[in-house]
Structure formats: structure tokens, C-alpha cells
Amino acid sequence: METLLNQLQKSQNQQEQVELLTKFNTENQNQREFCKNSKDEEIKLKLIQFSKNQLLNKNNTLKNELKTQYLILIRILLREKTISSDILTSDFVSFLSQTTFPSQFNLNQLENKLENQVEQKDQEQKTTQKKQEKESKDLLREESLKCLINTLFQNETAQQFFKSINGLDLLLNSLQNSIENDSFLSFVTRCLFHLSLNKELLEDLRKKKYRDISCFIIEKYLQSTKGPDPDKFEIIHNLLLLIYNDINDEHQDYLDEKEKDLKSKKSQLIMKIYTQQIGLHLINILLFPNPKQVQMENYLSDDFNSKMNLNENSNENLNENLKENSNENENEKENQNQNQNQNQNENENQNENENEQDIDDDLIFDPPNLEDENSVIYRIKLKAITVLLFIPEGYVSHLTKTTSEKTQESLLIKLLHILQIQLDQSFVFQDGEFESTRKAPELLVPILQVLSIVIKENTIAQKYFTNVIYYNEEKCSKDPKKLNIKERLKDLTTSHNFALNHVVNTFFFNLCHENVKEFISFIGFERAIGFLVNRGLFKLDGIDNDDIDNDNNN
Numbered sequence: 001m002e003t004l005l006n007q008l009q010k011s012q013n014q015q016e017q018v019e020l021l022t023k024f025n026t027e028n029q030n031q032r033e034f035c036k037n038s039k040d041e042e043i044k045l046k047l048i049q050f051s052k053n054q055l056l057n058k059n060n061t062l063k064n065e066l067k068t069q070y071l072i073l074i075r076i077l078l079r080e081k082t083i084s085s086d087i088l089t090s091d092f093v094s095f096l097s098q099t100t101f102p103s104q105f106n107l108n109q110l111e112n113k114l115e116n117q118v119e120q121k122d123q124e125q126k127t128t129q130k131k132q133e134k135e136s137k138d139l140l141r142e143e144s145l146k147c148l149i150n151t152l153f154q155n156e157t158a159q160q161f162f163k164s165i166n167g168l169d170l171l172l173n174s175l176q177n178s179i180e181n182d183s184f185l186s187f188v189t190r191c192l193f194h195l196s197l198n199k200e201l202l203e204d205l206r207k208k209k210y211r212d213i214s215c216f217i218i219e220k221y222l223q224s225t226k227g228p229d230p231d232k233f234e235i236i237h238n239l240l241l242l243i244y245n246d247i248n249d250e251h252q253d254y255l256d257e258k259e260k261d262l263k264s265k266k267s268q269l270i271m272k273i274y275t276q277q278i279g280l281h282l283i284n285i286l287l288f289p290n291p292k293q294v295q296m297e298n299y300l301s302d303d304f305n306s307k308m309n310l311n312e313n314s315n316e317n318l319n320e321n322l323k324e325n326s327n328e329n330e331n332e333k334e335n336q337n338q339n340q341n342q343n344q345n346e347n348e349n350q351n352e353n354e355n356e357q358d359i360d361d362d363l364i365f366d367p368p369n370l371e372d373e374n375s376v377i378y379r380i381k382l383k384a385i386t387v388l389l390f391i392p393e394g395y396v397s398h399l400t401k402t403t404s405e406k407t408q409e410s411l412l413i414k415l416l417h418i419l420q421i422q423l424d425q426s427f428v429f430q431d432g433e434f435e436s437t438r439k440a441p442e443l444l445v446p447i448l449q450v451l452s453i454v455i456k457e458n459t460i461a462q463k464y465f466t467n468v469i470y471y472n473e474e475k476c477s478k479d480p481k482k483l484n485i486k487e488r489l490k491d492l493t494t495s496h497n498f499a500l501n502h503v504v505n506t507f508f509f510n511l512c513h514e515n516v517k518e519f520i521s522f523i524g525f526e527r528a529i530g531f532l533v534n535r536g537l538f539k540l541d542g543i544d545n546d547d548i549d550n551d552n553n554n
Contacts, residue, residue: 001043001047002043004020004024005043005046005047005050007020008020008021009050014062014063018063018065021069021070021073025072025073025076028076044077048073048074051074052074054070056092056095064139064140065140067140068136068140068143075147168195171192171195172192172205172208172210172213175189175192175214175217182235189235189238192238192242193241196242196245196246197245202246206246214239214242217239218236241383244383282388283388283414283415381443385446388446412464412465415454422444423489444500445500448503448506449506451507455510465511466511469485489507490523490524492504493508493523493527505531508522508523509531509535516537516538
């Protein structure tokens with residue numbers, strides 16, 4: 001450090017200073033302890049003070065690259081110890097704020113200096129230079145904001161100054177006005193998440209309607225992005241972290257009120273609205289990027305209402321259909337004969353479809369490899385499903401309680417589509433039937449948990465999934481590759497993965513209105529026994545008498 005300080009003090013060349021600082025910062029970026037003794041502490045403080053003076057000296061016309069390196073140096077040196085209020089003076093915090101948010105402080109001259117260079121004859125060189133200058137400004141703003149945010153967690157003076165300049169407003173304005181600058185916006189969203197860990201600041205963020213801004217940005221990126229863009233996914237991921245922390249805090253307040261028997265109508269209303277507002281975006285995230293269509297929409301949405309028109313005695317109809325399973329083999333033989341006559345026509349159509357598919361392959365993205373834990377797409381989907389799961393059960397049903405029938409239909413189709421995508425990764429289609437890969441994707445369990453909650457809490461969703469999975473599956477799907485959800489889920493009830501086994505059984509149990517006899521008929525006695533025993537609904541001598549009486553009455 002002493003050598004660096006001496007070299008910086010002697011040097012009058014900015015490029016030389018940049019090289020010295022870059023070398024030191026690169027070598028020590030992971031260093032967390034510089035002060036071995038009092039002398040080291042003294043040198044460190046001198047180096048910080050020198051760097052700060054260089055930045056604050058108005059007579060210095062430092063390049064952005066040099067300013068950035070000085071800020072990185074300050075941040076590295078202050079990493080392992082509480083920041084001294086003598087160092088983080090108001091003028092320095094003000095400098096950080098002005099550098100981070102130049103437009104908010106009317107520092108247009110700072111922005112224009114780099115753009116008002118002497119015009120060059122060669123337009124290509126001018127464009128390249130402007131691009132480099134913009135990148136240097138972005139790096140400077142990002143590093144300045146890093147320093148600024150670090151001060152807020154370690155220094156009361158900085159916190160007071162941040163409030164005095166309406167720092168949250170500046171961050172939220174940056175959130176709205178920096179949509180084209182993915183790198184900077186990614187860091188702003190990370191900062192907002194860290195600030196939300198402070199309950200007081202989180203409450204301020206709510207008052208400033210950060211939720212509306214966050215949902216707007218998520219929706220904009222989901223609509224505009226056509227492929228996996230790491231920066232954009234990082235931004236969405238950071239906003240989900242912020243939203244998750246918010247819901248966590250809101251939910252805890254709700255639970256506290258519930259324990260005190262003081263249920264706040266306002267709190268409940270906020271959660272209902274928020275669930276509907278963010279829930280649709282979370283589901284869209286689970287479908288993003290758009291995988292190759294299995295064309296479920298074609299045969300699920302054409303006649304949505306007819307699929308929902310179950311008879312009042314739907315449970316009895318379901319049981320009757322279950323009893324008719326023994327006759328299905330004969331019907332299947334007849335269907336096979338009919339299908340053989342259709343195969344020729346289907347083969348002809350297949351050739352045409354393959355030609356179309358060759359074109360579509362260039363336009364549609366393959367489903368992402370969700371088992372890759374390093375994938376940005378995987379992490380954001382996992383966070384989205386985590387946020388969905390954390391929403392209290394009573395509010396999850398509001399996802400499908402929308403005033404628009406079209407929106408409700410679209411949402412249920414999307415939920416079914418999400419399940420289909422996960423099952424496609426759990427099974428391979430060989431020799432005319434599905435074979436389990438025995439390696440279910442990690443997202444399958446939480447997605448089934450969400451679906452179980454939805455069908456338990458929402459009658460419309462329960463009827464829809466029952467009708468599609470059982471009643472209409474064979475009618476809707478001429479190609480077994482398209483659906484066959486029921487059989488594949490039933491196969492997973494024998495999985496050695498306890499969590500997967502349990503959640504699949506829970507899904508079927510809720511699908512059967514928590515009716516024990518119907519549940520046994522639906523998936524089979526051998527598959528149902530373990531789940532029912534764990535639920536206390538089955539004893540060594542059979543099903544509880546109360547359950548039998550209830551079933552007989554029904």
C-alpha cells in the first residue's frame with residue numbers, strides 16, 4: 001500500500017495511475033485484511049484520503065476510468081472494517097450520489113462533456129469512441145453506487161444523507177429510466193433488495209409503489225426478450241428476491257395479526273391484489289423462454305366451456321368411469337383398428353409438419369435444461385416457484401379468480417402446460433409408451449405443490465384439472481405424446497424420491513375432493529396405501545369407519 005501511495009503521489013499521468021490502480025485492485029479484490037499493525041492502518045487511511053481528495057478536487061479532470069479505479073480502491077480498503085465517519089463525509093457521499101444519478105442533480109454538463117468531443121472526420125471512429133465513453137460512464141456509475149450502498153449499511157451519517165437526498169426515489173427513478181442499461185439496472189435491483197432487508201426502508205419502498213414498477217419491468221422484459229439474456233434474467237431474479245422478501249415480511253405481519261385475532265382487512269386486501277398482480281408474471285416466468293409448443297392450446301382452448309360443464313353428480317360420474325376401466329382393453333382394441341386406418345393420413349401430414357418444423361426451429365427456443373443449477377434460467381424459475389409457494393394458501397386461489405373468463409382460461413392452460421413441460425423431462429417416449437427416466441427435474445415437486453394448493457382452494461381449477469386429466473385426456477389427445485398426464489403421474493407415486501411421491505399423491509388426493517374411496521379407485525390400492533396411512537386415514541384393519549360412512553352417504 002505504501003508503494004502504491006508513493007507512486008500515485010508522484011505520477012502526473014492519468015493512464016499510468018489507471019494501470020497502477022488496476023493492478024493493485026485486481027491483485028487484492030478478494031483481500032479482506034490489509035492492516036497487520038498500526039502503521040498499515042495509518043497508510044491505509046492516507047491512501048483512502050488521497051483517493052477521496054483526487055475524486056473531490058474540482059480542479060482535476062479525471063477520466064471516468066481513473067475515477068472508477070479510485071472508487072474500487074476505496075471499497076476494497078474499507079471492506080474489512082467499519083467505515084469511519086471522518087472518511088465518509090457528506091461531500092463524498094454527495095459526490096457518489098451525483099455520480100450515480102447525474103440527471104437527478106442536473107449534472108447534464110457531466111454527461112455532455114464526453115459527447116461534445118471535437119468531431120472527427122471518420123464517423124466510424126467517432127461511433128466507437130462514443131461507445132467506449134458510454135461504457136466507461138456506466139462502469140463509473142455502477143462503482144459509485146456500490147460505494148454509496150456500502151456506506152448505508154455501515155455509517156449513520158451516510159444513512160441520514162441518503163434520506164435527505166431521497167435516495168430511494170433516486171434508485172426507483174433509475175429503475176424506471178435505465179431499462180436500456182441492463183448492467184446498471186441489474187446492480188440497482190440488487191441494491192434495492194439489500195435495502196429491503198431494513199424493515200423501515202422496506203416500508204418506504206412500499207409507500208413509493210415499488211411493486212408497480214417491479215411488475216412493469218418484469219412484464220416488459222418477458223415481452224421483449226426473445227432468448228436467454230443473462231443480464232435481463234439477473235434483473236428479474238433480483239426483483240423476485242425483493243418481492244419474496246416483501247411477501248415474507250407481509251405474511252409474517254398477517255400471521256401475527258391472526259395470532260392476535262386482529263385480522264387486518266387492509267392487509268388481506270393488499271395480499272389479494274398483490275397475488276393477482278405478481279402471480280401471472282411468476283407463471284409466465286415458468287414458461288419462459290417459450291418452449292416448442294406441444295399444441296395443447298389447440299385442443300384445450302377450443303371448447304373450454306364444454307370441458308368445464310361437468311354434471312352436478314361429477315363424483316358419481318367419475319366413479320362410474322373408474323369402474324369401467326376393466327372394459328377399456330376391449331375398447332382400446334377397437335380403437336387400435338380405427339387408428340391403423342388413420343396412420344396413413346397422419347404419416348402424410350407428418351411430412352408436411354416436418355417441413356414446417358424446420359422453419360419453426362429457427363424461431364422457437366428449446367426448453368431450457370432446468371437441471372443445470374448454474375443456469376440463470378433455472379435459478380430464476382426456481383425463485384419464481386418459491387415466491388408462488390410462499391404466498392399464503394388462502395391467496396393462491398386468487399390466481400384463478402379473475403373477472404375475465406379469457407384470462408382465467410389462459411391461466412389454467414398455462415398451469416397445465418408447465419406441468420406438461422416438467423413431465424416431458426421425467427419421461428422418454430419409446431416403443432409407443434412412456435418410460436420413466438427416474439430422474440425427475442427439481443422443479444416438478446414445487447410445481448405440483450402449487451397445483452395442489454390451487455385445486456384445493458379453487459373449485460373451478462379443481463373441476464378443470466379433473467376434467468382434462470381424466471375425462472377429456474383420451475378424447476383431446478390423438479397423439480399419446482401430447483398429454484397422458486394421468487398415467488405418468490401415477491407412475492411417479494412409486495418413486496423412491498419421498499418428496500416427489502408425497503406431492504404427487506397429495507395432488508391426486510386434492511383432485512379427488514379428499515375422498516378416500518375415490519382416491520383409491522383413481523390411483524390403485526397399492527399406490528394409495530402408504531399415503532393414506534401417513535394421513536391417518538387408513539388403519540391396519542382398513543379404512544376408518546367414519547370415512548366409509550361418509551362415502552356411503554355420498
